[in-house]
Amino acid sequence: MVEECATTRLRPRDRIAGAARDLFHRHGIRGIGVDAIAEAAGTNKMTLYRHFGSKDDLIIQCLRDVALEAEHWWVELETDHPGDPLAQLHAWIAGCAECVFGDDRGCDLANAAVELAETDHPARRVIEEIKTKQRNRLANLCREAGIAQADLLADTLSLLLEGARVSRQSVGVEGPSAKFVRMCEAIIASFQNPKSAERRREAPAMAAN
Amino acid sequence: MVEECATTRLRPRDRIAGAARDLFHRHGIRGIGVDAIAEAAGTNKMTLYRHFGSKDDLIIQCLRDVALEAEHWWVELETDHPGDPLAQLHAWIAGCAECVFGDDRGCDLANAAVELAETDHPARRVIEEIKTKQRNRLANLCREAGIAQADLLADTLSLLLEGARVSRQSVGVEGPSAKFVRMCEAIIASFQNPKSAERRREAPAMAAN
């Protein structure tokens, strides 16, 4: 399929970006070199550097492409369940489950944040920006679905997803990730129950956390 | 503080292991070289290779040391709240929160799994083994605390913790991780409520997930 990526005559820039995304995802950012990317894209390093000024630029482009794909998925959710935010939320969970179980590498954004440890790496700003946007999007969906504590639910689901994808990398699908859907559904149900909401409000003295 | 690690006259092997843990943690495994580790340990590469056959061996030793430290923390929980598993569980949450908020890099085990993408890397078996052990330990604690669906609670808390630590790396402490304690406490409360347990059981048709 790498071959296909090279033969389907896209423009070199897109072939490079595509190959880079695939290889970064599978081998990690630091685990693959620009030369291998260029070769997988059916081109060479020189052309790569003519389109992307540096490996960092290429990394950032890939992260933005990931975000774009997620963006498309969000509109897909909406067209599949028009005017039914609750159904969209359940579809969101199902889609996330597909991500978790259908792929043994986690979220490219989170992985990049782990790999690029330098706090001033240019990709970090991009990662934060995208993740924040996605978080807000999920919170909006929860709000539209009539959840009272929408932000808290969105953040809980975010952490569960993030945790499921990283746990899947450490211990595999049989680990805690296996119950991802069940957890999410249960928590949504709990948020829809007014009694539970009350408990959530009164519970912690240190509500700041 | 690196200096201190070098001057406090531990044996070279321990100094190397300590420096490696610190540098791996801060810069990532692939982000630091054996030479830098040896220098930080106040010794040299040759001595490093006399004690650890390869960088991979050193990595594995560091991961085992991380596990050992966690092990100590578990017994600490028990001695701090003897015979009170529920208090231990709450203390576990508080301790995890310290980890999440007091350190801008995530879990060394999870990070290593991200960085070492090759599926046959020797460290992967170690990571899986340790993570599984910790998962079982948490499940046992939940069981001892009288939680009905102890395994499900333990897995949920595991994912929340894993997610909080990785999310903290991507979007910082102001992100979803900020509500980590509140989420955990609310979920425990929900698991202690029999009505909620009922809901969790009946909820998903695809209970396998």
Next chain:
DNA sequence: CTAGGGTGTGACCGGTCTGTATCTTCCGTG
């Protein structure tokens, strides 16, 4: 005092990495 094991030192090897320079080839447009 001596022997030997653990340690420090620096050079070195082969490989890989990002990034660049140079030159040729190709292809679409006018």
Next chain:
DNA sequence: CACGGAAGATACAGACCGGTCACACCCTAG
């Protein structure tokens, strides 16, 4: 056909990587 810009090919620079070798050193045990 002629031209110009995009792309391919290749070699190279400079740095860093993991890992090894040879040798000098020191400290302790006998």
